[in-house]
Amino acid sequence: MISLFAFLMMLAASSAYAADPAALSQIGPIVREEIAAGRLPGAVVWIGGKNGILYHHAFGEKAMEPGQAMTEDTLFDLASVTKTVATTTAVMQLVEAGKLDLEAPAARYWPEFAANGKGGITLHQLLTHYSGLRADLNLEHAWSGHEAALRLMLEEKPAFPPGTHYLYSDINFEILGELVEKVSGMPLDRYCRMHIFDPLGMSDTGFKPVFSRRIAPTGWKRRGEVNDPTAFRMGGVSGHAGLFSTAGDLAKFAGMMLNGGQLGKVRILKPSTIERMTVPQSPEGRSRLRGLGWDIDAPFASNRDTLLPAGAYGHTGFTGTSIWIDPVSKIFVILLTNRVYPDGRGNVKPLRNRLVSVMDEAVGKVSETDVAEARPALAAYLAAQKVESGLDVIEEQGFSPLKGMRIGLITNQTGRDRKGRSCADLLRMVPGVRLLALFSPEHGLHGEQDGKVVSGSDPSTGLPVYSLYGKVKKPTRAMLENIDALVFDIQDAGVRFYTYTTTMAYAMEAAAGKGIPFYVLDRPDPITADAVQGPMLDPGYSSFTGYFPLPVRYGMTLGELARFFNAEAGIGADLRVIPMRGYRRLDWYDTTGQPWIPPSPNLRSLAEATLYPGIALLEGANVSVGRGTGTPFEVVGAPWIEASTLAQYLSARNLAGVRFAPLTFTPESDRYKGQACHGVRITVSGRDSLDSPELGVEIAAALFRLYPEHFRLDDTFGAIGSHAVIEAIRNGKDPRTIASDWQPRLEAFRKRRAHYLIYSDMQ
DSSP: OOOHHHHHHHHHTSOOOOOOHHHHTTHHHHHHHHHHTTSOSEEEEEEEETTEEEEEEEEEBSSSSTTOBOOTTOBEEOGGGHIIIIIIHHHHHHHHTTSOOTTSBGGGTSGGGGGGGTTTOBHHHHHHTOSOOOSSOOOSSOOOSHHHHHHHHHHOOOSSOTTSOOOOOHHHHHHHHHHHHHHHSSOHHHHHIIIIIHHHTOTTOEESOOOOTTBOOSBTTBOSSOSSHHHHHTTSOOSSSOEEEOHHHHHHHHHHHHTTSEETTEEOSOHHHHHHHTSOOOTTSOSSOBOSSOEEEOOSSTTGGGSOSOOEEEEEETTTEEEEEETTTTEEEEEEEOTTTTTSOOOOHHHHHHHHHHHHHHHOOOOHHHHHHHOHHHHHHHHTTOOBOHHHHHHHTTTGGGTTOEEEEEEOTTOBOTTSOBHHHHHHTSTTOEEEEEEEOTTTTTTOOOSOOOOEEOTTTOOEEEESSSSOOSOOTTTTTTOOEEEEEOOOOSOTTOTHHHHHHHHHHHHHHHTOEEEEEOOOOTBOSSOOEEEEOOTTOOBTTBSSOOEEEOOOOHHHHHHHHHHHTOOOOEEEEEOOBSOOTTOBGGGSOOOOOOSSTTOOSHHHHHHHHHHTTSTTSSSBOSTTSSSTTSEEEETTOOHHHHHHHHHHTOOTTEEEEEEEEOOSSSTTTTSOEEEEEEEESOTTTOOHHHHHHHHHHHHHHHOTTTOOGGGGHHHHOOHHHHHHHHTTOOHHHHHHHTHHHHHHHHHHHGGGOOOOSOO
């Protein structure tokens, strides 16, 4: 058994990233603010790693009783953190022992489980929430006891075919807990005590704790009984909930995970098992980055949004608990609260988000090399996910579809193959293909210009370069003289008002007018071709920033959008799309293996592209969205905004996938050049859960509510594109209700869009 003192000394003897003490000093005031706001009664925060325990403190009260101040040794109901600390660890120990096989069906170990179409569900699918089973057992009818729960598990029918959909499910881990018992010969609680908690010296950790005033209650007069209703009916022991622990005990567990499965002389899991558990395991791409049992996120680092899409791993619990472990910085963060006490109305999400911001600041920046060295299996996983663009595919074909043709190429700096060679250079070297002219969109051939772009010639090739973002926006008959086909190879941003889509549509019209084919060399939608979000453009308001009534995020690649425009807008071009290979609709750009090339001067990173569909909704109005700074579309501000007021207001909205921090910045160009702008920095904390257009409407509504005499709401129409949304904001309607109001039109659009899709979510 390892004492807490020995554990602290062992951690302190190691070396890793140091955390900035000044940043960590912000934690106390932040936690106290959240307690004062009534979002939780108290909390315990432990931060540590291979440099020792960096921070540990208890705040507030555990209960509304005399002498019930929160203490560092308070026991908490961990809720779903049980899934990782207990059940996943137990399952993986049994896998190491050869008693369980992750790819085997659960019915191998529990034959009756095969009933009702569950025979093919594997342990891997249960651990990653791809079993297709519902969220939880039926609680509408009275039942109690372990045996009754087993009968309900056997009666369950998959809501989706196994392996096809991500659906977070407590049933998955209820089943896994039963499998532990069946193959080990002992109940889950006894197995975990013998093989995990006692060896690690986690003396305060276990199911069904003995009553103690050290336990933080989870409801009025409810103390020491599991809060989860299913686990309660099962007698307090289940694979999905029921575990109680302290921050100190969880620190030992986190130290074991950081140390490759070993703490002191005690080995719980093999290093290879830890790595396997904590890299993406989702079977159909990355609709959600899930490991085995663990949720996966970016590492703690101020530049986390520019790094690999995963690195840290962790889990949260309904009662207000969480544990996050970052193998890159070698730091873990444990936050334990009983936010459901006394009436279930507490909210720990704002505190979690603010702690992550503190950790980003405390750790500072890390490099891609740091991430790759700390997570070699993750780097290998991402390397295996490479997508071949339409240019890569047609290049592999020797450009045979273009043989014998004189070509006009619409391109810019993004038109490159996976080796970094430009489409123009490649076409010039193909026998039997003559490249006669280049056409450039907004920002010019090299993507460096703001404002109107003039025509000219390309110094490296001597070819004429016709601007499609000046006096002329559509190729003229003179420009197309002697051209047999137009080829379009440009990376888009996936947003309605990004002008490259209109340039493509106008060029398709020109090709149709001349009767020549139009080729699209397809590329990824960088913010996934799955999400359809935001208000639709009102009919009759077509412009160069809105060719056709689309939602803000239309969820299509340019090849798919070309097919949509060709039919729905009646263009009637001889359209020929060269599809990508290996692309999935759920892919974010950084999981494709394609190098990020900024498609325009102010979309310098995928993080900015992720926020662009929301923050760009505001820039027609009298606010700065960060143009002229190093972080365009990651900040919003104006001289007339009070930064802390706006940050607190937006944080209190509890928007999924994003967090806010007060900020003052001074743009070097563009709106408010040289003036101090007060506002917020916006950081993406969960891009799959973020509805970026709704975020933009939330900020617009906040600015109009807080500063009605300053904020020019009407000027946002050009990007928002919906008079109904503008009026709803003006009338004080809740932004969530506004977003729900545009859903019927989105659903109708999805049905129209479905006819033109090329890629599935599985390839």
